[in-house]
Amino acid sequence: MPEGLQSLLKWPKEGNARVPYRVFSDPEIYRAERDRVFLGPTWQYLALADELPEPGDYKTTFLGETPVIVTRGEDGQIHAMVNRCAHRGNLVCLKQRGHSKDGLTCVYHAWRYDLTGNLTSVAFRRGVGGKGGMPDSFKIEEHGLKKLRTDSFAGLVFGTQSAEAPPLSEYIGNDIGGRIGRVMRGKPKILGTTSQILHNNWKLYVENVKDTYHASLLHTFFTTFRLSRLTTAGGVAIAESGAHHASYTYGAQRGDNTASDQAYAEIHSLHQDYGLKDPRFLDSVDEIGDGITLQILSVFPNFVLQQIHNSIAVRLVLPKGPDETELQWTYIGFEDDDDAMTERRLQQANLVGPAGYVSMEDGAVGGFIQRAIPGAEEECSVIEMGGHEHAPQPTRATEASVRGFWNAWRPLMGL
Amino acid sequence: MDLAEVARRLELEGLYTDYAACLDSDTLEAWPEFFTETCHYRVTSAENYEAGLPLGLIYATSQNMLRDRVSALREANIYEPQRYRHLISGIRIDGEQGRALDVTANFLVVRTMQDGGMTLFATGRYVDRVERTETGWKFAKKDVVLDSRQIDTLLAIPL
Numbered sequence: 209m210p211e212g213l214q215s216l217l218k219w220p221k222e223g224n225a226r227v228p229y230r231v232f233s234d235p236e237i238y239r240a241e242r243d244r245v246f247l248g249p250t251w252q253y254l255a256l257a258d259e260l261p262e263p264g265d266y267k268t269t270f271l272g273e274t275p276v277i278v279t280r281g282e283d284g285q286i287h288a289m290v291n292r293c294a295h296r297g298n299l300v301c302l303k304q305r306g307h308s309k310d311g312l313t314c315v316y317h318a319w320r321y322d323l324t325g326n327l328t329s330v331a332f333r334r335g336v337g338g339k340g341g342m343p344d345s346f347k348i349e350e351h352g353l354k355k356l357r358t359d360s361f362a363g364l365v366f367g368t369q370s371a372e373a374p375p376l377s378e379y380i381g382n383d384i385g386g387r388i389g390r391v392m393r394g395k396p397k398i399l400g401t402t403s404q405i406l407h408n409n410w411k412l413y414v415e416n417v418k419d420t421y422h423a424s425l426l427h428t429f430f431t432t433f434r435l436s437r438l439t440t441a442g443g444v445a446i447a448e449s450g451a452h453h454a455s456y457t458y459g460a461q462r463g464d465n466t467a468s469d470q471a472y473a474e475i476h477s478l479h480q481d482y483g484l485k486d487p488r489f490l491d492s493v494d495e496i497g498d499g500i501t502l503q504i505l506s507v508f509p510n511f512v513l514q515q516i517h518n519s520i521a522v523r524l525v526l527p528k529g530p531d532e533t534e535l536q537w538t539y540i541g542f543e544d545d546d547d548a549m550t551e552r553r554l555q556q557a558n559l560v561g562p563a564g565y566v567s568m569e570d571g572a573v574g575g576f577i578q579r580a581i582p583g584a585e586e587e588c589s590v591i592e593m594g595g596h597e598h599a600p601q602p603t604r605a606t607e608a609s610v611r612g613f614w615n616a617w618r619p620l621m622g623l
Numbered sequence: 624m625d626l627a628e629v630a631r632r633l634e635l636e637g638l639y640t641d642y643a644a645c646l647d648s649d650t651l652e653a654w655p656e657f658f659t660e661t662c663h664y665r666v667t668s669a670e671n672y673e674a675g676l677p678l679g680l681i682y683a684t685s686q687n688m689l690r691d692r693v694s695a696l697r698e699a700n701i702y703e704p705q706r707y708r709h710l711i712s713g714i715r716i717d718g719e720q721g722r723a724l725d726v727t728a729n730f731l732v733v734r735t736m737q738d739g740g741m742t743l744f745a746t747g748r749y750v751d752r753v754e755r756t757e758t759g760w761k762f763a764k765k766d767v768v769l770d771s772r773q774i775d776t777l778l779a780i781p782l
Contacts, residue, residue, distance in 0.1 A: 400667065400668075429699050482698050484691045485687035485694075486685050554677055554678065557679065563774075563778035565695055572701075572703065572776055
């Protein structure tokens with residue numbers, strides 16, 4: 209375990225059921241996370257393998273705030289490397305995505321790299337007319353781009369800068385891995401992307417994703433149309449370490465909703481008299497065939513896979529400072545979708561994203577917390593729904609998976 | 624330019640002016656009335672649009688879906704009080720097919736929150752098809768193509 213940050217923060221004796229608000233605002237904690245979480249022994253989502261079909265295709269993304277290039281090499285394999293020239297630290301790739309036939313060239317001094325990140329040439333290495341140039345001691349093979357380990361699972365490519373992180377499938381585990389596989393059943397087809405700037409620490413969004421308790425309370429849409437209620441059958445799967453989770457909900461009750469309506473009668477999120485004039489956008493089919501209509505899954509630290517009826521998206525949570533986060537969404541379907549299924553996915557995309565009937569509130573609630581905690585750095589949130597443990601539970605009226613996140617985060621930070 | 628053409632251009636300018644006023648003065652219930660019954664309305668980014676990707680951040684295929692959007696904003700969704708100021712300019716007729724016109728226009732939207740905080744919230748262009756109906760020009764299709772793919776916090780009020 210790395211040296212702890214106890215000088216900054218003493219973790220409360222209640223353990224994962226209490227989280228000091230300081231962790232969401234302190235610049236030193238944020239700085240330490242960069243090394244220990246994002247450049248530490250964690251796997252982070254980089255791309256869909258199908259985004260880079262041809263050798264020479266590349267995209268740029270981030271490990272935390274560290275810029276990364278992901279390529280499809282001449283060998284047909286995916287490679288990833290830090291997007292920082294080994295010469296003077298310039299960004300090598302400026303575009304979000306592109307295709308390069310002959311490797312990657314830094315614009316500053318035209319140092320060239322192959323698609324795996326090896327330095328292949330240095331402009332004017334021998335100087336001009338015997339003057340200038342690199343000394344003979346300069347070894348081209350010692351100055352490549354910093355390479356990441358990459359691995360993929362169900363068509364999702366992850367990367368890590370750590371030599372210690374276990375193989376990806378072991379990191380994710382069988383249970384959560386199976387729940388990724390049930391969604392990523394075919395060759396993905398991208399329907400579109402979007403991104404949101406959230407005015408909160410990245411962990412507040414991750415907590416929100418892992419919080420199975422809030423969904424039908426904050427989001428009126430879920431409750432009113434019986435899309436997801438705590439009274440509907442479902443539960444939460446949690447990796448043993450607490451790091452990853454998947455919450456799942458079975459199809460809403462078709463029959464008598466009286467008892468469920470009574471349970472929500474006093475809660476603002478149930479509006480009995482509210483109806484849709486054109487509810488076609490909620491027409492969904494059980495495409496997976498297991499009756500689960502809603503699954504929200506996270507892989508520590510910052511990856512989310514969403515199945516809300518037929519709306520499937522991957523989300524990447526990127527830290528942009530102690531109190532700012534970019535949330536990137538990639539909405540997908542599959543190659544074998546017919547037109548009706550594509551239309552269904554597009555209609556149901558209305559539920560999520562920055563304008564989502566459901567997700568809209570998630571974009572704002574982290575910012576509400578961020579604005580409420582100044583002056584409360586020594587105080588704590590209370591995360592006790594469902595007890596103090598982070599074991600899987602056959603209900604979503606629990607905060608077990610939120611505790612699981614802290615159980616995974618704290619040892620990395622030595623807290 | 625003959626007088627009929629001048630009149631048509633003034634009518635279109637009136638359509639966009641009224642559209643902006645509707646959204647900016649919080650009379651959202653009137654917003655669906657700017658569209659035909661079977662309209663398509665979509666908010667997307669230039670990145671998606673240029674790549675031919677069909678996703679919409681808001682995606683509606685009927686006037687009633689727009690009415691549902693408004694009632695959800697009034698009754699269901701939770702967001703902080705805010706207002707928009709639309710500046711629409713450069714209205715241009717790109718094509719004509721029967722009673723329908725393909726029209727593009729630029730927009731710039733400043734969002735002001737309840738505490739007075741202002742941001743340049745969105746810029747982009749409308750890629751529209753308008754139809755002349757008995758009750759005036761209506762949008763049969765409106766693609767709101769945002770220059771940026773980033774949305775600050777959330778997109779509640781339509782664009």
